[in-house]
Amino acid sequence: MREKVILLIEEILELEPGTITEDTVAEDIAEWDSLGQIMVIGALEEKLGLNISLEQALQIKSVKDIFTLADI
Amino acid sequence: MKAAVLSNVNLNSVIRGLGKKIEVFESEGYGNELGVLLDEHSGLYKFQPELIFVIAEYMELLGHNLRTEQAAAAVDSWFGAFESSIHKDITYYVSDVYLYGLELLVDRDEQNKVHLENLWQERLAACREKFNNVLVFPLRAIIEHMGEGQVYSSKFWYMGKIPYSTNMQKALQKEILHKIELFRRPAKKVLLLDLDNTLWGGLAGEHDKSPVQLSEDGVGMAYKNLQRVIKRIKEQGIVLGLVSKNNPEDALSIINNHAHMVLHAEDFAIMKLNWTAKHENIMTIAQELNLGLDSMVFFDDNPAERQLVQEMLPQVVTPDFPANAEQLPEAMIAIYQQYFEKPYVTVEDRQKTAQYQANQKRDELRQSALSFEDYLKNLQIKLIRVEAAKNIERLVQLVNKTNQFNLTTMRFTLNEMEKMLEDKNKEIFLYQVTDCFGDNGIVSASVVDYGEDARIIEFAMSCRVMGRRIENAIIENMEQAARKRGYERLLGEYIPTEKNKPVADLYSALGYKKLENITAKGEIYEVSLSDTPKRSYELENGGIML
Incomplete structure (x- = not known):
């Protein structure tokens, strides 16, 4: 599942494959701004069934945060 | 071609995706479509767009007030402002609308939904009467095709006033790019068709052994639907021609007499029913209609014929033929959109076939x-x-x-x-x-x-x-x-x-x-x-x- 999440983030933010790793933080990726974050969270729910609540979504700052909040 | 996408909701994710493919206006913020349009000093006009897409999310525009008088007033005031912002040298695609809101899922009232949607549709039609640089963006058709359950996303809405799901955002991008493409590419004018295994299944002239497949059942219906699609394409001003290797009597006997033929002899501006090589027939057609080979599309089930035409007349487009007959209608719709569709159709366009026939x-x-x-x-x-x-x-x-x-x-x-x-x-x-x-x-x-x-x-x-x-x-x-x-x-x-x-x-x-x-x-x-x-x-x- 973690692999799928990473691939989906790359797809949604239209990044080169391999750009995102488990250690990536949002700050380091230009496309991962507030709009990018919304697009990622929405897609995680639609494509992978990972539900992250609105309030939690605001706190996400890294790939690790996503893994923790989605419990994967 | 420079384009702008404006909306009363947040479509920045759509715009960001478009920005990787075309030159598109990036506004600050969102949801202020009329403000941006009305402000002569806005960044929009400095950007100098040739095309502006205005996507209206109807429930938001109506502010959830669904009483007829209030809705009509909101629609009227929107168009009043929009019309006063219209620049003559810009083409506008204004969306039609689809009314969706969670409260509508309680005690669904389809009649009132359509009634409210029609307030917009009619006002949009009136706007188009006044301004020939205003065209319709088919938002509603996209939503109806995908289904509202697939289109709307509460999660996106709450997170960022984006009403649409990831898939709908992609569908919007695709349609916007398609509309832009219509302005960029010259449209083809002539659709040249084969008969056997193209407009009907089987071979003409062998009815004693096996009648051709063209009916209201099974695969015969797929051919009939293909003909319905082609008829509609013809009504958009596309000239139809037949280029088919047949005994003319056999082919004409089906064209004129078969009960399920949707296309009739008078729908074709030109017919070449003979045993001459197809590329030669196509060159003759180009001369007789006085149209360039580069305005023609040739549709034939036989890969050898397509290859011959491709090699001899590379200017003629020869699209692939679907593997199964049941895919024919959709394949033809895709051909129409890719090669023939135009931003708008004039009265002259619609009379094309009759004019070419009269010329003969x-x-x-x-x-x-x-x-x-x-x-x-x-x-x-x-x-x-x-x-x-x-x-x-x-x-x-x-x-x-x-x-x-x-x-x-x-x-x-x-x-x-x-x-x-x-x-x-x-x-x-x-x-x-x-x-x-x-x-x-x-x-x-x-x-x-x-x-x-x-x-x-x-x-x-x-x-x-x-x-x-x-x-x-x-x-x-x-x-x-x-x-x-x-x-x-x-x-x-x-x-x-x-x-x-x-x-x-x-x-x-x-x-x-x-x-x-x-x-x-x-x-x-x-x-x-x-x-x-x-x-x-x-x-x-x-x-x-x-």
Whole structure:
């Protein structure tokens, strides 16, 4: 599942494959701004069934945060 | 091509995706579509978009007030503001609407939903009546096709006022790119079709063994649906032709008699039912219709035929044929969208097939006439001057698309043409031609500039009415107009191009004298208005009708 999440983030933010790793933080990726974050969270729910609540979504700052909040 | 996407909701994710493919306006914030449109100093106009997409999310626009009077007032006020923001040199795609809100899922009232949606649709139609640079963006069709459950996302809405799911955002991008493409690419004009295993299943001429498949059941219905799609394509002004290896009697017996044929003989502007190689037939068709090979699409189930045409005539598009007959209707719709669809269809477009068929009858009449004058008389040509202001789309199309009979090949945008209409020192001459075989539509446009001299700066005529001495009557009409304004001479100009050689000697033939030692792009001709030559033409009622 973690692999799928990473691939989906790359797809949604239209990044080169391999750009995102488990250690990536949002700050380091230009496309991962507030709009990018919304697009990622929405897609995680639609494509992978990972539900992250609105309030939690605001706190996400890294790939690790996503893994923790989605419990994967 | 520069485009902008504006909306009353947040479509920044859609815009960001588009930005990787096209030059698109990036606004700060979102949801202020009317504000951006109305502010002449907004970044939008500095960006200078040629196309603006306005996507309206209806429930938000109505503020969840679903009472008819309030909704009607909201719609009216929106369009009032929008219409006052319209720039003539920008094309607008305004969306139609789909009403969706969670509260509507309680006690669904489809009738009221459609009623409220129609308030917008009707106001949009009225707007299009007033502004020919406003077109419809088919938001509703996309939503109905995907289903509201797939389109709307509460999560996205709460997170960022984005009403749409990831898939809908992608679908919007795709449709916007498609609309932009329609402006970029020239549309094809002719769809050439095979018969056996293309318009019906099986082979004509073998009905005793097995009748062709064309019916209201199973695979026969797929062929019938394909024909329905093609019929509709034809109604958009696409010319249909048959290029099929058959005994003509066998093929025609099905075309004329089969109960499930949707396409009939009169739907085809041209038929080549023979055993000649298809690329040769296609070259003949290009000559007979007087259309370029690069305006043709050839659809045939036989890969060998497609390959031959591809190799011999690479300008002709030969799309792939679907593996199964049941995919035919959808495959044809995709072909239509890719090659034939145009931003808008004019009345002239819709009459194309009839015009080409009438041309063939005219050719027959010419061959049987005793003399050219008899032929022209028998044609019973009526030349009617029509109002330019009421036919501006056709006027623009005519001056911009005509290459052969076009003396100066000047091109004008809609906006420039509208300015010219208002200019008192310019007069536009626009003519419609009818004859005993039907209406040829509006086929000639010229512009006279009344400056120090009166001068014909544009003179174009569709090739479908060339060779009927119509220009003799038109030039006299322009001369008469210049005379009335007190001019003593009228000037004409010929700027040679690759394509307008057929009219290189037109002004000489009309009795004009070439002026020497003139420094101009082209050749300048003059005629003295007190001494114009007598020219012959054969028109009903003796001349131009108003």
